[in-house]
Amino acid sequence: AQTVTQSQPEMSVQEAETVTLSCTYDTSESDYYLFWYKQPPSRQMILVIRQEAYKQQNATENRFSVNFQKAAKSFSLKISDSQLGDAAMYFCAYRSLNSGNTPLVFGKGTRLSVIA
Amino acid sequence: SQTIHQWPATLVQPVGSPLSLECTVEGTSNPNLYWYRQAAGRGLQLLFYSVGIGQISSEVPQNLSASRPQDRQFILSSKKLLLSDSGFYLCAWSVWRDQPQHFGDGTRLSIL
Numbered sequence: 001a002q003t004v005t006q007s008q009p010e011m012s013v014q015e016a017e018t019v020t021l022s023c024t025y026d027t028s029e030s031d032y033y034l035f036w037y038k039q040p041p042s043r044q045m046i047l048v049i050r051q052e053a054y055k056q057q058n059a060t061e062n063r064f065s066v067n068f069q070k071a072a073k074s075f076s077l078k079i080s081d082s083q084l085g086d087a088a089m090y091f092c093a094y095r096s097l098n099s100g101n102t103p104l105v106f107g108k109g110t111r112l113s114v115i116a
Numbered sequence: 117s118q119t120i121h122q123w124p125a126t127l128v129q130p131v132g133s134p135l136s137l138e139c140t141v142e143g144t145s146n147p148n149l150y151w152y153r154q155a156a157g158r159g160l161q162l163l164f165y166s167v168g169i170g171q172i173s174s175e176v177p178q179n180l181s182a183s184r185p186q187d188r189q190f191i192l193s194s195k196k197l198l199l200s201d202s203g204f205y206l207c208a209w210s211v212w213r214d215q216p217q218h219f220g221d222g223t224r225l226s227i228l
Contacts, residue, residue: 035216043154043204045219091160097213103150104217108159 002027004094006107013082014115020067021077021110023092031097034068034075035104039089048090051075079112087114118143122207122220130228135180135194137223139207142188147209149190150217151182154204166190202227 003026013019025034036048051059051068058066063083067076079086089111093104122139129135141147151163162175164182172182179198183191190207204224208217 033216043222043224045206045208047216047218050216093216095213095216102213103148103162103165106160111157 002029002032002094002096002105004092004105004107006090006092006110008110009108010111010113012113012115013079013086015082015084017082018078018080019082019112021079021090021092021112023075023077023107025073025075025092025094025105027073027094027096029096029098033095033097034066035093035095036064036066036075036077037091037093037106038086039091039109040085040087045091049077082114084114084116087112118209118218120207120209120218120220122223124223125221126224126226128226128228129197131199132196135192135197135201135225137192137205137207137225139190139192139220140188141209144188144209144211146187147211149184150208150210151190151192152206152208154206154222156204160206163192197227199227201225 005024032053034051038046038048049059049061049064051066058068063080065078089109091109092107095104096102119142148167150165152160154160166172166184180194204222206222207220210217
């Protein structure tokens with residue numbers, strides 16, 4: 001079974017600075033998707049970014065980008081120019097493509113604080 | 117466009133009372149549906165998922181059950197709530213296997 005590990009329970013960053021959240025995963029599959037979700041204090045789950053395993057190019061969405069290292073099974077999220085609204089729990093998630101309807105496998109999350 | 121509705125947003129129930137949380141999806145057909153529970157400050161625990169009407173997979177043994185009476189309706193139930201059932205419950209849907217899951221706004225359940 002696949003597992004997702006987020007080794008940083010909490011992180012903090014100064015406003016306007018850059019922060020990187022770590023995520024590693026364990027799988028024997030070659031085809032899969034990876035996601036980062038943001039959960040602000042409202043507790044709504046918001047999709048931030050996704051990465052297809054077959055793509056070598058790292059995904060980017062405005063100030064959010066990933067560093068996808070397939071061989072190392074690493075999928076870190078970089079937030080540039082951090083804003084107060086970025087403060088939230090961030091969850092890394094894995095989805096298999098081999099079994100059609102399997103749910104996402106989530107990490108335990110990293111709580112990000114943004115300091116003004 | 118697709119939307120997901122989850123209700124109620126907040127619920128306070130006494131121990132031993134029944135529970136029914138409802139989730140509906142609009143704008144898509146034959147979605148995969150999921151129920152998660154999240155304790156305060158913790159990660160997501162998958163409770164149930166469904167790939168079709170009447171098809172329910174349970175991930176953990178517990179005091180809860182799920183049903184899918186219609187294609188886009190997913191219900192989480194309990195006959196007698198326990199204190200340990202308190203938490204934040206999230207419903208989610210997805211369609212294609214290469215797509216992310218989309219979440220409802222959640223239900224905050226407090227058991228007294």
